[in-house]
Structure formats: C-alpha cells, structure tokens
Amino acid sequence: NAGVTQTPKFRILKIGQSMTLQCTQDMNHNYMYWYRQDPGMGLKLIYYSVGAGITDKGEVPNGYNVSRSTTEDFPLRLELAAPSQTSVYFCASSSRDESQPQHFGDGTRLSIL
C-alpha cells in the first residue's frame, strides 16, 4: 500500500522558474491538501480539495496554483519561483469520514536560489 506519494523529493530552482510538485494517493480519499513547512515552524495550509474538480485556498495560497482532475492526483504548481517559497512541501489526504485522520507524504524539499 503506497499511501501518499510525492515527487520529486528534492529540487533546486532558480528565481523566476516554474515547476509542478506531484502528489498522488491510492486510498480513494476525497480530501487532499498541500502544506508548506518552513524550518522550525508548523505546517501552513496552501490549498486543499474536497473532491475532483473542487479546490479551495488555505492560509498561504499566493504564488501557487492547484488542480484536481482526478481523485488520485493533486499537483501543486509554482509560477515565477521566489526565494520566499523555499520550504518543505507536504501533501496529505483524508477520507470523507470526518473522524478519520490525514495521511501525509514524505515531502518535497524545495530550494529557490
């Protein structure tokens, strides 16, 4: 059982470049989330989705975009990368049963230089 899979694990970008962080889950979960975690800090919600075709902004959505065309995939797009977006990005998913917890991927460590 793979759970939540994130790719790539590490990436270095130059300022102004763009990239897509991939996230896929095989648990047939309705809810999916993207968080960023800066060094020594907690997780901040960027975007989340409650199902295919439905996405909502979290606390820190500026500079990011998402899409949810399938239940399994929830890619995060960075446009015009900036040094402030250097962080570790975590994807998570959870089922429609609101008593069930979130399952997290191993993260993508992104550096913008």
Add this chain to the structure above:
Amino acid sequence: LAKTTQPISMDSYEGQEVNITCSHNNIATNDYITWYQQFPSQGPRFIIQGYKTKVTNEVASLFIPADRKSSTLSLPRVSLSDTAVYYCLVGRQTGRRALTFGSGTRLQVQP
C-alpha cells in the same frame, strides 16, 4: 476553527511518562481533538483522536475533561525514538473546511 495553545517545548528522560497539554477554549460541540507526531524530514503521522473522556491506543492515551476546553496527550515510558514535534488539532473536517496545524510541542527525550 478552535485556536489551540500548547507548550513550545518539553524535555524528558527515557522511561518517564510525558504529558503534553493543549488548550482549546473555544472548541465547538462537534469538534474532534486529534494529535499528530512529526519526526525530522518526515510528514506528520496520526497518533490518536478523541471527542470526550479518555481514549487509549497502543502508543498513547488522550485525556479530555468534561468541559473539553483542554486535552492531554500522555506518552507512557518514552524512549529516545519519541523525540519529535507533537501537534494538537481541534476541529471537524467537514464540507469545505480544513483543519490547521499550529507550531506544535517539541519533545526532547534524553538518555
């Protein structure tokens, strides 16, 4: 969403019981209380969840008083491998609402 307050850090020794308290004064009637554990360079991992009274599983216990304005995560006989950050979340994942993580409690277990 209910705001939570937890200690920034705690220290303990191997074999001791550790209790981490989370305050959530404005918890709503239908909110759950959920705790996650995060090791360095890993995503958070679910530990335990409760609604009221006491919940126990193979790794921890969760104590919730009758007024539900706080909760205590209890880790029995900690080991070095329990060194991690522990997050308390309060809310109910429903509809188009998402839970949020705070800064957590950094637990350091010494030999």
